[in-house]
Amino acid sequence: MKIIFFSAKPYDQQFFTEVNQQYNFELNFLEAHLNSKTAVLAQGYEVVCVFVNDAITAEVLQILANQGIKLLALRCAGFNNVDLKTAHSLGIKVVRVPAYSPYAVAEHTLALILTLNRKTHRAYNRVKEGNFALNGLLGFDLHGKTAGLIGLGKIGLATARILKGFGCRVLGYDVAKSEEADSIGVEFSSLDALYSQSDIISLHCPLTPETHHIINASSIAKMKKGVMLINTSRGALIDTRAVIVGLKKEQISYLGLDVYEEEGDLFFEDLSNKVIQDDVFMRLLSFNNVLITGHQAFLTSNALQKIAETTLQNIQDFANQRELANEVK
Ligand code: NAD
Secondary structure, eight states, X not given: OEEEXXXXXXXXXXXXXXXXXXXXXXXXXXXXXXXXXXGGGGTTOSEEEEOTTOOBOHHHHHXXXXXXXXXXXXXXXXXXXXXXXXXXXXXXXXXXXXXXXXXXXXXXXXXXXXXHHHOHHHHHHHHHTTOOOOTTOOOOOSTTOEEEEEOOSHHHHHHHHHHHHTTXXXXXXXXXXXXXXXXXXXXXXXXXXXXXXXXXXXXXXXXXXXXXTOBSHHHHHXXXXXEEEEEOSOGGGBXXXXXXXXXXXXXXXXXXESOOTTGGGTXXXXXXXXXXXXXXXXXXXXXXXXXXXXXXXXXXXXXXXXXXXXXXXHHHHHHTTOOXXXXXX
């Protein structure tokens, strides 16, 4: 099997090359994103492997299909960036990595919560400069606070377990009932009750037409004044402009983001010598109670190992014409 990787970073190359010793596929890593201009580079390959910010549109799929590509292997969980209907109509199968490490994302969620609360990022800089003053570093006890989780899948539940360990009351909203959530003491709640009662709200649902901008002006108005809002899921769950209004009104007192709705033009690249053109993003960065990381919640060695193992096994199953356990249908 000849596999071409788009949006490949050195850490992808490292983990996939190591795991591939068991498979002996031919791997070629490209830094370029997959788009309608770069899709021709898949000529001569059988499998295309992509990541979260590759836009696999109908046009891209048509170019891939014309070159005989039969399998699109997502090395991520989310598949909101693929035009699935077109992929199916062109006979291109789509596989993904449904679970690699819910702990990686849940633990990063806690990193955002704890950093925003206890301001360790600001304390680090102060101490480096010999400034030991504590003014402006006031936090609150997580113990006894109410956390509301939207989405109680693998990551939502891993986050719930950690928050329970901190002594939080945990409310949860999901379109599906979860016995596991019950068993760890998550209180199932309506969205409105979650908004009105939570001190911390964290998003763990997928991006779908139903969840697009689930956090908007109207949902923000229902939240407790001074709420902490965290998004490690997908950027477009949040209407960023509405959140900026919420921050200016001090309805939202803390915002932690690992994802951003227009992140495709920014994240995963070193733009430190460029002028960032996205004024909405730059406004977000100007608040001292906003903490943004560049889609790194998944980035642990455990997760990268599992992503490489599952992706190459998905491809092996395809090569052997076995049932594709991780096919997106
Ligand atoms: P999962 O499929 O295990 O859980 C998703 C949950 O969301 C399910 O329980 C589902 O019923 C629920 N859901 C679906 N529609 C909903 C709705 N309208 N309202 C409320 N809940 C809804 O997925 P997971 O592994 O927990 O991952 C969750 C999301 O995290 C992924 O979709 C992905 O977007 C994101 N993610 C981000 C990173 C990162 O690095 N930042 C890494 C992995 C995953």
